[in-house]
Amino acid sequence: MAQRKQIFKCEVCGNITEVLHGGEGELVCCGQAMTLFEEKAAADEGKEKHVPVIEASEGGVTIKVGSNPHPMEEKHYIEWIEIVDDDTSCRHFLKPGQAPETFFECKNKNVSAREYCNVHGLWKS
Numbered sequence: 001m002a003q004r005k006q007i008f009k010c011e012v013c014g015n016i017t018e019v020l021h022g023g024e025g026e027l028v029c030c031g032q033a034m035t036l037f038e039e040k041a042a043a044d045e046g047k048e049k050h051v052p053v054i055e056a057s058e059g060g061v062t063i064k065v066g067s068n069p070h071p072m073e074e075k076h077y078i079e080w081i082e083i084v085d086d087d088t089s090c091r092h093f094l095k096p097g098q099a100p101e102t103f104f105e106c107k108n109k110n111v112s113a114r115e116y117c118n119v120h121g122l123w124k125s
């Protein structure tokens with residue numbers, strides 16, 4: 001059963017989708033089951049750093065990927081960064097050449113963050 005905020009990918013066409021309301025059915029694309037992204041964390045880090053770093057500041061939070069800036073090249077970059085709490089999610093999409101970070105204006109600074117690397121998948125802090 002799919003659950004809210006889970007993210008799935010089609011291994012055939014590359015579609016990526018997020019669940020807004022979980023249901024009993026299996027998510028299918030291009031005739032086969034979609035793959036659930038597991039949220040990776042600090043213990044999964046390799047040479048490149050992906051875990052989002054959250055910095056509270058005046059008026060919001062800055063999210064950086066990661067402790068060493070992640071590459072932002074055409075073939076390997078951070079596609080989006082998201083902040084999440086129980087009731088809210090807010091996502092900023094990035095492009096190659098931009099810095100691997102973004103600022104979210106928000107009152108609640110007790111948030112978690114997720115980011116999606118187009119090569120290394122979904123990461124959470």
Ligand SMILES: [Fe+2]
Pocket residue numbers: 048050070076077117118119120
């Ligand atoms: Fe990466």
